[in-house]
Amino acid sequence: MSIxxxxxxxxxxxxxxxxxxxxxxxNELPVGPRLCRIIETEIKLIGGIPRQRFVFMPCFHCEDPWCVKACPTGAMQKRSKDGIVFVEQSLCVGCKSCITACPWGVPQWNPETGKVVKCDYCKDRVDQGLKPACVTKCTTKALRFVTADEASKLKREKFVRVV
Structure with a gap:
């Protein structure tokens, strides 16, 4: 898992x-592939008020990523220093094995390049000490780029506020 x-x-x-x-x-992507996506839940009445949630879905950067195992050329890789899973474009032959292997549907086909693309937490930005583009441009500050330990703490704090 990524740190x-x-x-x-x-x-x-x-x-x-x-x-x-x-x-x-x-990421200069054409129409079609999305490296992260918002999933809209169904509208529910809560206290007589219609409510809808929006769930942000980037790559989970799995501890043991199926996409990496499925890639026959080694294009899909996991960085040892931080666990970020990414596509080395120069090695990708466009076989789509990683797309089939990922249970979350994260790797996407780029029809313009004939290769696979996926969320890599904007590793070029992370390496410069910056946050991913999706996080920096979130208009309501709903997204935060944190360490796994910080995320666990945030979830525990939110649970305590609810209880």
Whole structure:
């Protein structure tokens, strides 16, 4: 698992899709592939008021990533220093094995390059001490780029506030 995590405060997310837009812009993606996505839950009545949640879905950067195992060329890799899973574009032959292997549907096909793309937490930015594009452009500050330990603490604190 990556030492990093993108934590989402569901109460703050308004489903504006700024995270998706800025991710696509930063990665110069055509129409189609999305490296992160917002999933809209069904509308439910809570206290007589209609409510809907928006769930942010980036790559989970699994501890034992199926996409890495499935890649026959070694293009799908996991960095040992921080656990970020990424595609080495120069090695990708476009076989789509990683797309099939990922249970979350994270790796995406880029029809313009004929290769696979996926969320890599904007590793070029992370290496410079910056946050991923999706996090920096979140208009409501619902997304936070934290360590896995910090994410666990944030979730525990939120649970305590609810109880």
């Amino acid at each position: 990093y995590y993108i934590y989402q405060d569901h109460d703050r997310c308004i489903g504006c899709y700024a995270c998706e837009v800025h991710c696509k812009t930063k």
